[in-house]
Amino acid sequence: MHEELRYDDKVVIVTGAGGGLGREHALMFGKRGARLVVNDLGGDRMGDGRSSSAADRVVEEIRSAGGEAVANYDSVEDGARIVETALDAFGTIDVVINNAGILRDVSFHKMTDQDWTLIQNIHLNGSRAVTQAAWPTLRNKAYGRVIMTSSAAGIYGNFGQANYAAAKLGILGLANALAEEGRSRNINVNTIAPIAASRMTETVFPKALLDRLRPEAVSALVGWLAHESCYETKGLFEIGAGYVAKLRWERTCGYHLGRNGIFAPEEIAQHWNSIVDFTDAEHPTVMNDSLDAVQRIMADDRRD
Numbered sequence: 087m088h089e090e091l092r093y094d095d096k097v098v099i100v101t102g103a104g105g106g107l108g109r110e111h112a113l114m115f116g117k118r119g120a121r122l123v124v125n126d127l128g129g130d131r132m133g134d135g136r137s138s139s140a141a142d143r144v145v146e147e148i149r150s151a152g153g154e155a156v157a158n159y160d161s162v163e164d165g166a167r168i169v170e171t172a173l174d175a176f177g178t179i180d181v182v183i184n185n186a187g188i189l190r191d192v193s194f195h196k197m198t199d200q201d202w203t204l205i206q207n208i209h210l211n212g213s214r215a216v217t218q219a220a221w222p223t224l225r226n227k228a229y230g231r232v233i234m235t236s237s238a239a240g241i242y243g244n245f246g247q248a249n250y251a252a253a254k255l256g257i258l259g260l261a262n263a264l265a266e267e268g269r270s271r272n273i274n275v276n277t278i279a280p281i282a283a284s285r286m287t288e289t290v291f292p293k294a295l296l297d298r299l300r301p302e303a304v305s306a307l308v309g310w311l312a313h314e315s316c317y318e319t320k321g322l323f324e325i326g327a328g329y330v331a332k333l334r335w336e337r338t339c340g341y342h343l344g345r346n347g348i349f350a351p352e353e354i355a356q357h358w359n360s361i362v363d364f365t366d367a368e369h370p371t372v373m374n375d376s377l378d379a380v381q382r383i384m385a386d387d388r389r390d
């Protein structure tokens with residue numbers, strides 16, 4: 087067994103930590119020595135209402151177990167205020183866990199502007215707001231661990247979740263760019279796509295499955311990715327029910343069509359099977375891998 091991972095003296099913000107996964111993340115960090123900002127707006131799972139009691143209860147749980155925590159009740163849309171709470175209470179920030187979220191599931195043809203905008207505001211804009219407010223502190227101290235929370239609904243697409251899927255994959259795009267910007271400052275940015283029993287999923291999954299999907303299992307991955315001894319960055323992980331795996335992009339070898347990149351739709355149709363054939367597929371990881379493919383073709387053209 088690996089030695090215990092501790093977060094002594096590390097200041098950790100967990101958004102949406104009044105319940106579900108966020109609460110488990112906060113309790114895990116609290117037991118292991120971190121100083122915590124427990125943020126939660128305290129609304130319902132559709133984003134209606136607000137209350138300070140959700141965050142207060144978790145702060146109390148952490149304190150009664152001997153940990154250190156303060157509450158914050160702002161929406162993640164006001165990320166600067168959450169960061170201010172951390173700086174006022176503890177003077178710095180080391181770890182940001184973007185976890186807060188709600189659902190407004192409805193099929194696309196019935197989706198209102200409000201269904202769309204609210205989900206973008208809380209998931210994508212909220213993750214941006216909190217992370218951007220913390221970013222100068224992380225850059226200045228040349229240390230940071232940021233975790234984003236995406237979803238299988240965004241990665242794979244899901245009926246009735248166009249708003250949520252767009253926001254959740256937007257979060258992955260944000261994480262990928264921030265991983266590049268944070269690289270030289272020792273700021274690691276990773277993304278999880280969890281699956282867990284919570285009020286968000288209790289009406290979606292059957293009871294037998296919910297019993298297996300314990301949210302604290304997800305916190306273990308968050309703990310590792312947030313630790314100073316973990317150098318992973320720009321990763322995307324699926325986690326739930328005792329299973330954890332890494333995802334990556336895959337690209338077919340492609341097909342070289344026509345000289346100078348000029349070709350007709352008929353040629354695409356003719357070579358479609360080769361274009362979509364994943365035999366010997368590549369796994370691009372950076373922007374330059376995209377350019378590389380074009381440069382390889384230009385080199386082939388010069389040789390012809």
Ligand SMILES: NC(=O)c1ccc[n+]([C@@H]2O[C@H](COP(=O)([O-])OP(=O)(O)OC[C@H]3O[C@@H](n4cnc5c(N)ncnc54)[C@H](O)[C@@H]3O)[C@@H](O)[C@H]2O)c1
Pocket residue numbers: 101102103104105106107108125126127128129130131133140160161162163185186187188208212235236237238279280281282283284285286287
């Ligand atoms: N449970 C799953 O299987 C699952 C799957 C994929 C993704 N996720 C994601 O994991 C995260 C946590 O979800 P959960 O399942 O624990 O749900 P949850 O509803 O139990 O927890 C979400 C928490 O976020 C808080 N919150 C909502 N809006 C907020 C806001 N504007 N500002 C601050 N706090 C706010 C809520 O009050 C709640 O306590 C979400 O981002 C969710 O989209 C969960």
